[in-house]
Amino acid sequence: MTQAELLPLDEWHKAQGARMVPFAGYMMPVQYEGIIAEHLWTREHAGLFDVSHMGQILLEGDNVDAALERLMPGDFAILMDGRLRYSMLLNEEGGIIDDLMVTRRGDHFYLVVNGATKAGDIENLKARLSDEIRLTHMTGQALLALQGPRAADVLAALAPEVADLSFMQGMHCRIAGVEAWVSRSGYTGEDGFEISMANEDAATIADALVADERVRPVGLGARDSLRLEAGLPLYGHDLDEEVTPVMAGLNFAIGKRRREEGGFAGDRRIMAELADGPAACRVGILVEGRQPVREGAEILDDEGNEVGRITSGGHSPSLGRPIAMGYVAAPLSQAGTHLKVEQRGKLFSAEVTPMPFVPHRYHRKQGK
Structure with missing residues (x-):
């Protein structure tokens, strides 16, 4: 070990x-x-x-924004100096290799990637970016x-x-x-x-x-x-290479121009899901009672059929009750839908609810 x-x-x-x-x-x-x-x-x-x-990474070189746009669905060409974007490194099928923050800093980009995936991310970026793009891992x-x-x-x-x-x-x-x-x-x-x-x-x-x-x-x-x-997904639990941005409800991270033009990894599948909807969706779930349900618990419909799985769950200190998120079949993803969750042979009543569970309090200035 x-x-x-x-x-x-x-x-x-x-x-x-x-x-x-x-x-x-x-x-x-x-x-x-x-x-x-x-x-x-x-x-x-x-x-x-x-x-x-x-992981903290610097990417430098000519047309580095265009190079990133081939791997991610963000609009980096219009990203202003000192501005950040939440984005996702995608595989060729539109699955999420990692979610990350991308910042334009003058003539280069600064990326912050997940700790558990940073080694793989660096290998992936080196393999898929041209030799003209210089990658520095800021150890x-x-x-x-x-x-x-x-x-x-x-x-x-x-x-x-x-x-x-x-x-x-x-x-x-x-x-x-x-x-x-x-x-x-x-x-x-x-x-x-x-x-x-x-x-x-x-x-x-x-x-x-x-x-x-x-x-x-x-x-x-x-x-x-x-x-x-806050309803924020965690890579390796709520996100992985089998999940697309649309399934995860992260459509906001797909730039308007990118939706129209494509040109990023997995664009055909993702654009089809934007148009027609995905087969499964990430949802928030309120669980009745006091006992939290955990990752891996089965989500069932009223007839006892498995329709999804919990990907994150626990006690909410702010709300004083159990909350969870998971993926369910798209027809059951509407807020107010009643479901069951099975964990270790016990059934819990649950209901689909909008996220975030607790309102975001980000600091936004008018005109910014």
Whole structure:
């Protein structure tokens, strides 16, 4: 068994009282004081997450935007400097190899990919991009996420210029004397920021942030429950190479021009699904009772026929009830549809519900 790598902040997490577990090849903090407490603190104040296991990649070269458009359904040709887009690396059948963030930074693009898939993503990109495109895996960079309704006030106290960022915008700045790239983004449904800095500077920034009483460190456990409440899919669970963007309900990530022109991997299948609908859809599910249902549980119709499976499920600290997401046959994907979920021989009553379960609170400025 391969030994898990240590994050640049490994000792810092231990000093903060973290319980460390292996995840995506790294030893990661799963919790500090407790998942529910950390979850609710993030929803009410500001939580600091270490997401340095994720892959940070630079792509440079002539016509790099067009090269990316052959692999992903985003419209990168019109993406302005300092702007981010959520997108997906697709296989030739339209299946999702990974979901990721793409940012134009001057003459190059900056990608943040999932930690568990970054090695495969890099191999895939190198194999499918021309030799004129230079790929740099930024192994010397750490990544922190500051999330929650007080995140902007906290970070602006250290770097006032970040207050001018709108959702899905980024900029270079200095935090506590340290050079960093900051984007107004994250994966909790809250306002917040992701901060990239050199590995050796991570503790300086982390210390400066938790010195503010509004900030507490938060682990993987709460990160998962927060993203589930926000209706955000997790790669390897809710997304994989058998799932298309349309099945996953991620149509917003397919640019208008791209829908009309195609020209990206799997475009024929995806455009057909946009026109006619997919066979199955990702849906939100409210589960009756107190017991959460977990990934892999079968979803049944009223006659007991299997019509789908749960891909993520758990307790919602904000709502005080079990919630889940999964894939069901398209005719059963309408909100209000009553279903059953079978887990370990027990049946649970469930109902399809719109997502997110908890409203997003992203910071958008008018005209941005």
